[in-house]
Amino acid sequence: MFTLTEVASLNDIKPTYRILKPWWDVFMDYLGLVMLMLAIFGTTMQISKDQVSCLPCLGQPEDASGGKDLPDEAVNEIHSVLHTSAEQYPNQPPPTGIKTNLDFQQYVFINQMCYHIALPWYSKYFPYLALIHTLILMVSSNFWFKYPKTSSKIEHFVSILGRCFESPWTTKALSETACEDSEEHKQRLTGASSTPHQMSLEENNEGASPSQATPMLGVKISADKPVAEVPSSMTILDKKDGEQAKALFEKVRKFRAHVEDSDFIYKLYVAQTAVKTVKFILILSYTSTFLAEIKFYHVCEPDIKQLTGYKTFFCTHNMAYMLRKLLLTYVALILIYGMTCLYSLYWVFRRPLKEYSFEKVREESSFSDIPDVKNDFAFLLHMVDQYDQLHSKRFGVFLSEVSENKLREISLNHEWTFEKLRQLVFRNAQDQQELHLFMLSGLPNAVFDLTDLEVLKLELIPEVRFSPKVSQMTTLRELHLCHCPAKVDQTAFAFLRDHLRCLHVKFTDVAEIPPWVYLLRSLRELNLTGNLNSENNKMIGLESMRDLRHLNTLCLKSNLTKMPTNITDLSPHLIRLLVHNDGSKLLVLNSLKKMSSLIELELYNCELERIPHAVFSLTNLQELDLKSNNIRTIEEIISFQHLKRLTCLKLWHNKIISIPASIGQIRSLESLHLCHNKLEALPPALFTLPKLRHLDVSHNSITVLPPDVGLLPNLQHLAINSNKLEVLPKPLFRCTKLKVLCLGNNGLTTIPETVGQLVQLTQLELRGNCLERLPAQLGSCRLLHKNGLIVEDHLFDTLPVEVKETISRETNVSFTSGL
Helix, strand or coil: CCCHHHHHHHHHCCCCCHHHCCHHHHHHHHHHHHHHHHHHHHHHHHHHHCCEEEEECCCCHHHHHCCCCCCHHHHHHHHHHHHHHHHHCCCCCCCCCCCCCCCHHHHHHHHHHHHHHCCCHHHHHHHHHHHHHHHHHHHHHCHHHHCHHHHHHHHHHHHHHHHHHHCHHHHHHHHHHHHHHHHHHHHHHCCCCCCHHHHHHHHHCCCCCHHHHHHHHCCHHHCCCCCCCCCHHHCCCCHHHHHHHHHHHHHHHHHHHHHCCCCHHHHHHHHHHHHHHHHHHHHHHHHHHHHHHCCCEEEECCCCHHHHCCCCEEEEECCHHHHHHHHHHHHHHHHHHHHHHHHHHHHHHHCCCCEECCHHHHHHCCCCCCCCEEHHHHHHHHHHHHHCHHHHHHHHHHHCHHHHHHHHHHHHHHHCCHHHHHHHCEECCCCCEEEEEECCCCCCHHHHHCCCCCEEEEECCCCEEECHHHHHCCCCCEEEEECCCEEECHHHHHHHHHHCCEEEEEEEEHHHCCHHHHHCCCCCEEEEEEECCCCCHHHHHHCCCCCCCCCCEEEEEECCCECCHHHHHHCCCCCEEEEEECCCCCCECHHHHHCCCCCEEEEECCCCCCCCHHHHHCCCCCEEECCCCCCCCCHHHHHHHHCCCCCEEECCCCCCCCCCHHHHHCCCCCEEECCCCCCCCCCHHHHHCCCCCEEECCCCCCCCCCHHHHHCCCCCEEECCCCCCCCCCHHHHHCCCCCEEECCCCCCCCCCHHHHHCCCCCEEECCCCCCCCCCHHHHHCCCCCHHHEECCHHHHCCCCHHHHHHHHHHHHHHHHHHC
């Protein structure tokens, strides 16, 4: 016997797949149970009471007496027997009614014979057929739950959905959504009383169009809404719950990727519904046909006249009335069942069940990034939505990127503490405190507690959000965003606008550039690295740079075919312009003429074949760098004489064959870089430049260094290594201000003893020549140390011992003083 507790526990058991059964499937299950009960009831009655009762048909006298079929002797004998019995029992009342001359055993036999002969098969087997049909319908109704290819997926989905529904994180996300909604409502109500930061932002956007004012918040170009601040008390979630939610996210992601690739469950459900509909049509058709066959009366003509003397019997079926009522009820239930099947098919085909949209959930919550799903995942969610829309809503909130990002943020803050971040801070080459974060899920909040940080580099971080706490980082001046979509709120933007001096942004497409970048009015240097080709230049033009009032350095590392038009907004105050192309030919450079304040210009790898004429209009230009182009001739170099302030000219890594004599007209030139070209000779006019201090002609094919090199009294750096020199001219050593002399990888056989006159020499490169010994006069170069003398070891050993000691001692002294 079951106890009351056990019965109560059975009542608490919930069906595993209840959430995947819409109302019509549940209704059909109940109909199946009722039909099953009818079938069992009919079968029980037929087993216990199913029989017929028959009487001989006496409509014809010869049938009653048997006179026509029996011999005359038998008829006479029957009459004589009846007459004799009347005489023997005179007091007996004469019999009434019709004489059949049949005993009880004969009636039993006739009933059995007529049951098999006269009774229609449908009356005999209807309850069994109803039982079989009902079992088939009940099995087919839940077949998609048990099919091997779908059962495990459905069970997994139900378990995931249940855990997502009951997850504390889902409730947490909903509560934060409600908090955000209330915050937005308050902001709408108190819109007139803006904060000082908001007032400054509004002032900064006066006269701007709405499309330009929105990006100031830093979010709209990527179609994301700014994330409102949530009180710190609400962002704290139990670590165990957070880990469980994180693991659940991974399960949902894997299940979604696995199920969205096919629509087998959807097709199986459609096939199952179609089978039930076809089954309904068949049952209804033949059941209604045989409904008239269930009668109360039947005429039976068994072939037993020789045993009973009668040919025709009149029978009645005992259960005919009840079976007819049961059949009518069964037909009515089948009809209702079939109409429900038709509605199910209509529902399946009239809506795109392979694509599930969370539009209603988005409208009812502030989560605008709830993803849409498709195929089997979408179909299962449609089924859940028919059961209870609350499940779909909570699941949608759980799937939202905002919810997942907040979970990542909490997990990230647990892992990346202030102490751990402090250990990663180091001093860079500029003696600045720098922090480099790479491939994290987000920006840890503890970063904002590093108040003395000066350089922050963020790389491959998918979700970067600067909260108001960034205002604590009062020393922050340089920010690097490498493939990091960054969002800021109003307070954080106001701080970055006033304090940030240098910004590096690396991206794939120009639309990924945070729009608030164009409003950092205190920015001094901006570096943009990514795709900025001509098609996307229009997108750059959408964001005016005129608000970058203090920008003096702009670096574009991209594949430009023409200069962006909006750069002209910076022309009054831009000092340095660096364009590093990836080999795309830069054609249009006319906009450079407007940049009269430009001091430094770099055009790297731009496939230039000549020096751009627009450069000659830059009267304030001091440094020009045309590295890695296709320049072959520089005849137009004479036009540089109009650039009175030009001090540095870099034409390295090109294909220049010769230097024209007009180079002597650039009297202000102090530094000339012509390395990695195809020069074979140097013109004498080159050595008439009175201010030339740095000359680099390395990696060419120069065979002779002209003696006129001695006419450069201010020469401090000469690099002529990797050429074809065999002899050094003695006037070279009149350049007593030389500090660096690079002569490696040539064909030199001797070094003149006059090298000792270079008393300021600190670096001498001789490796890769054909030298047999080094002159002892190197000892006179008091500033030349062992680490500055680049030569083979066996040549260094040819020096006198005292010279080697002097050079080595100076090296040790310098090393010790450095320590």
